[in-house]
Amino acid sequence: MEEKKKQKKKAYNPHQMSRTSNVILNVLMAILAFVCIFPFxxxxxxxxxxxxxxxxxGFQLIPSSWSLEAYRYLWSIKDALFNAYAVTILVTVLGTIISVMLISFYAYAIxxxxxxxxxxxxxxxFFTMLFSGGLVPTYIVITQMLKLQDTIWALILPLAINAFWIIMMRTFFKQSVPEGVLESARIDGASELRIFFQIVLPLSLPAIATIALFSTLGYWNDWFNALLYIENxxxxxxxxxxxxxxxxxxxxxxxxxxxxxxQSTASIPKDTAQMAIVVVSTLPIALAYPFFQRYFVAGLTVGSVKE
Amino acid sequence: MMKKTLVMMLALIMSFSVFLAACGGNDDDSSNSGNSGNDGDEPYEIIWYTIGTPQKDTDKVFEHLNEYLVDKINATVKMTQIDWGDYMKKMQIKINSGEKFDIAYIAGSEYLLNARKGAFLDMGELLDQYGQETKAILDPAFLEGPLVNGTLYGLPANKEIGQQSVYLFNKSLVEKYEMDIASINSLADLDPYLAAVQQNEPDFQPMATFKPYLPFDYILGDELPFAIRLDGDQTKIVNFYEEPETMEILKVMHDYYDKGYLVGDAGTSDDPWPLEVENWFVRKEMYQPTAELQWARSAGYDLVMQPMHQPITFNGSLMGSMQAISSTSENPQKAMEFLNLLNTDPYVRATVDKGIKGVHYEELEGGKIKDIMPARDNYRVPTYSLGNHFILPLYENDPENKWELFQEFNDDSIAAPTIGFYFDAENVKNEIAAIENVRGEFAKIILHGAVDPEEFIPMATKKFEDAGMNVVMEEMQAQYTAWLAEQE
Known part of the structure; x- marks a missing residue:
């Protein structure tokens, strides 16, 4: 029964393309994917x-001799390296939570x-999207007014709010969370906080997932705030x-x-160490991305409501 | 609606002004307490930024040093190192935002830029008041070179004052082919040796890529066409590309390129020639006394060198490393007193440079020192960026007369004509930007010998002229003539 159905479906599928175009497209995609992944x-x-x-x-695709020297060099500074990993993970997790919270609060209110x-x-x-304070005033606010210099907050707070995402969230709330749902919740006696956490947030998972993803990437890749504010x-x-x-x-x-x-010894493997650095810094996030992406796609399909 | 917006705006503005007022109040408080920091009060903390990778033991070393400093000048020092690549970016924003600090390492064009902006205090005055000893030991050239509008804004580290380009050779090849490198006086003299290497040593590139030495004092770097002859008329600014010596030397360079002594992509390549890779026969380096020992240590094989010219004191070599006192400093007097100790007190200088005696280094009989490993690896700071070299202790393998060699080198250095002259490019910014583009197109291929100078130098000159070289030259000449007149 099941098989038959499938066959029938196969026989008549308006979206199916011809074998040749299928092959051509697949080859094209394969080439494109290869071009993307080749440099890495x-x-x-x-x-x-x-x-x-x-x-x-010079640089060879298949070098005449292999060596682990670059990774041995990175291993020799492993204490600092792992510490930096810990800082990044802390900042990314904490920052994403704070950022999603602040943005959704702000967006929901407006x-x-x-x-x-x-x-x-x-x-x-919206105003901050058009005009920004500029580097030096921002620096003065963060170091001299807020005294955040050399604290973990200097890495988290400057990226926590993003005006564009606020506007995006606001539009999403307006369009996808019908007034009627909120009203019925209120009639059932729900408080404002309860409405937000139990009704609005679950309905908005797709938008929140998107923002969380971008914000995670933003925190993970951020180096500029550290350059400005971190000396420790x-x-x-x-x-x-x-x-x-x-x-x-x-x-x-x-x-x-x-x-x-x-330096006491002059033999740091410079070229290879640079490349090993790229591998070490990119690989974890590249490996984590497919998992995120699954959640991301799933999130987008969640939560439509009929009025 | 309109009214509401206005109310909101007002509220915002007011809350901000409260914030600002509070901050202003804070500033007043802190500056008061700073001014009253006389001896007998709490020791003043000097905040000092300097270049280099932060070291594990910095705090330990300075805790140790501060005990001594409190007794001596009633101050403590907090040294913060900022990594090589970040240093200027970070300092620039600290300076622009008016952040409070006392001392900062600064060098070269960044020194000029920030001194002009008023970021630093008048070092000459401070030296007179609190740093007489330092002033006495500094090479006089240091007090004359880095002047901005007649005022010294930074304290140069007392070390070599001049620059000397040298040919560096791979010693094993020199010995193998019994070359007489002491007889090499010009680029053309290298020819037979390069040919020998090319024929017999396929693993070696006869010449690493470098720009040949040209006898000029460059006003805006060694690639823009503004320079003064080191011999001959020293009152006139010329386009050095058009001078006969340049043509002669570049012809030799191009000949070498054609013969394959230089790598094929010498005109475009930025690849450095790391010393530790033994694949070259001759290269150009900047010399300072005892550098040959350090090069050999980096390389891991033996090297010999032959100077290209007598050491010359340029503006650039005088501004290579300085300490400036910030105009945001709350207690410039203490900062200067510390700099004075750093440059005259061997104990302070050695501790800042090598760490704690008995922990990071030990003293041997006869006053020489030896690193204690592995502790020393937790405190390695760049010697050149910190202060007076002449009071540093010697390592066991240093030549006994290391500082005499430095002194000799300084005594031998001849002063370039433009010492103390800095071109103010404000009026010709656009022309310089255009000339800069032409430079990018031509300088490297011409100076590395990749193209025929007889064809390309006139072409480059034409483009430089189109970009406004003559206008800049006139402005520069006017400023230079005025400056010359002032000197007399």
Missing amino acids: IYVIIISFSDKSSIASE SRKEFQYRKQFTFIA PNLVPLQHFLMKIENNLEFLRNNPLISNQV
């Missing part, structure tokens, strides 16, 4: 190459018609930590006389 494969290969083979032959000042608050959020080596997040290693290697290679003053 190349980076992985270089990170495992021997530095002397790079010096003599999406409700009962809120008298919703236009003004919308405008305040124990609070440096992963991306900035790796960037610093790379900059330092570059600087010391260009200034051999200085590198002599600050």
Whole structure:
């Protein structure tokens, strides 16, 4: 029965394309996918190459000799590396939670018609999309008024609110959470908080999942706030930590006389170490992405309501 | 509606002004307490930013040093290192935002830029008041070179004052082919040796990629066409590409390129030639006394060198490393007193540079020192960026007369004509930007010998002229002539 149905379906499918176009499209997609992933494969290969083979032959797809030296170098600084990982994970998790909370609170408030000042608050959020304070005033606010310098909050708070997402969420709340649902909840005696957490949030999962995803990526990849506000080596997040290693290697290679003053041994595998750094910083998030993506797609299909 | 908006705005503005007022109040308080920081009060904490990777033991070292500093000048020092690549980005925003700090490492064009902006205090005055000893030991060139509008804004680290380009050779090849490198006086003299390496040593590139030494004092870097001859007329600014010596040397360079002594992509490549990779025969390096020991240590094989010219003191070599006192400092007097100790007190200087005696290094008989491993790896700071070199202890393998060699080098250095002259490009910014583009197109291929200079130098000159070279040259000449007149 089941099989028969399938066959029948196969025989008549208005969306099916011809065999040739199917093959062509698949090949095209395969090429595209390969082009996307090739540089990364190349980076992985270089990170495992021997530095002397790079010096003599340049970057090769199949180097004449392999080496784990680059990873051994990264292992030699593992304490700092793991610490940076911990900071990044803490900032990402905490930051995503705070960010999603703040954005959905703000967006929900300005999406409700009962809120008298919703236009003004919308405008305040919108205004920051057009004009920003600029780097130096932001720096002064964060270091001198809020005294966040050298704290974990300097990595979390500057990215916590994003005006564009607020506007997006507001639109989503307005369109996808019907007034009628809220009204019936109120008639059943639900408080405002209960309405928000038990009715509005579950209905808005797709939007929240989207924001959480972007915000996670934003926190994971952020290095600029660390560059500005962090001096304590124990609070440096992963991306900035790796960037610093790379900059330092570059600087010391260009200034051999200085590198002599600050290193006991001069044999850091520079090219390969840079590539190993890229691998180490990208791989975890690349591996985590498919899981996120599943949730993300599932989230998008959740929660339509009939009135 | 309109009214409501206005009310909201007003409320916002008011809440902000309350915030700001509160902050202003704080500032007043703190500056008062700073001014009253006389001896006998709480020791003043000097905040010092300097370049380099932060070290594990920094706090430990300074805790140790601070005990001494409290006795001496009633101050403590908090040194914060900022990584190589981040340093200037971070300092620039600290300076722009008016953040409070006392001392910062600064060098080169960033020094000029920020000194002009008023970010630093007048170092000359402070030296006179609280740093007489330092002033006495500094090489006089340091007090004359880095002047911005006649005022010194930073304290240069007392070390070599000049620059000297040298040819560095791979010693094993020099010995194998019994080369007489001491007889090499010009680029053209290298030819037979390069040919020998090319024929017999396929694993070696005869020449690493470098720009040949040209006898000019460059006003805006060694690629823009503004320079003063080091010999001959020193009152006139010329386009050095058009000078006969340049043509002669670049012809040799191009000949070498054609013969394959240089790598094929020398005109475009940015690849450095790491010392530790033994695949070259000759290269150009900047020398300072005893650098050969350090190079050999980096390389891991033996090297020999031959100077290209006598050491020359340039503006750039005088501004290579300085400490400036911030105009946001609450107690410049203490900051200066500390800098004075750093440059004159061997104990302070050695502790800042090498760590704690008995923990990071030990003293051997006869006053030389030795690192204690592995503790020393937790405190390695860049010597060049910190202060006076001449009072540092010597390592066991350092030559006995290391600082005499530095002194000799300084005594031998001849002063470039533009010491103390800095071109103010404000009026010709657009032209310089256009010239900068032409430079990007031509400088490297010409100077690395990748193209025929007889064809390309006139072409580049034409483009430089189209981009406004003559306008800039005129402005520069006017400023330079005025400056020359002032000097007399």
